[in-house]
Amino acid sequence: GENVEQHPSTLSVQEGDSAVIKCTYSDSASNYFPWYKQELGKRPQLIIDIRSNVGEKKDQRIAVTLNKTAKHFSLHITETQPEDSAVYFCAARDNYGQNFVFGPGTRLSVLP
């Protein structure tokens, strides 16, 4: 089955700096890669996603890149703000429409 790894597990950045979180997946059949943000005590919220037919997608300060050959994808947050502080999860879903497998999460702290 699919296995998703995520690094780093914790990340601290100064407000205004960029943050990058990386994930790798094992199943080359995976074709959909969403990213979720979870604030303390709240539900995971979808912030951006990418499908395997594109290499990059951007939405304001957030971007995701995908390297299918190397089987890794990354979340980039620019001009970080304190409200970006949360746990971020990457996930992968295979081409057969089975379950989503999540990475272990990255706790991002944006220091004012």
Added chain:
Amino acid sequence: NAGVMQNPRHLVRRRGQEARLRCSPMKGHSHVYWYRQLPEEGLKFMVYLQKENIIDESGMPKERFSAEFPKEGPSILRIQQVVRGDSAAYFCASSPSSTGELFFGEGSRLTVL
């Protein structure tokens, strides 16, 4: 369009009792997933259901746990004879299709005394 609705939001049970967690997917969504999350940990897949069918239950313990998604009504995750180790947040998520986006509910937090 209301989001994914879960209830109860908080549930307290004593060891040996049963816990029933309910999930109503978003309107138009017929695919439901259940995940379990321990404090400070990630989202662990339990079960994936479509209306009246279990598609993948590979993450669900064989004993005491069961899930259903009937033709009418919410999906239900049932935990029989709860133990302290069942204490966790249980998140339901729904999707419009097997290739669609996944949206989470607010979760049900189970505490076993």
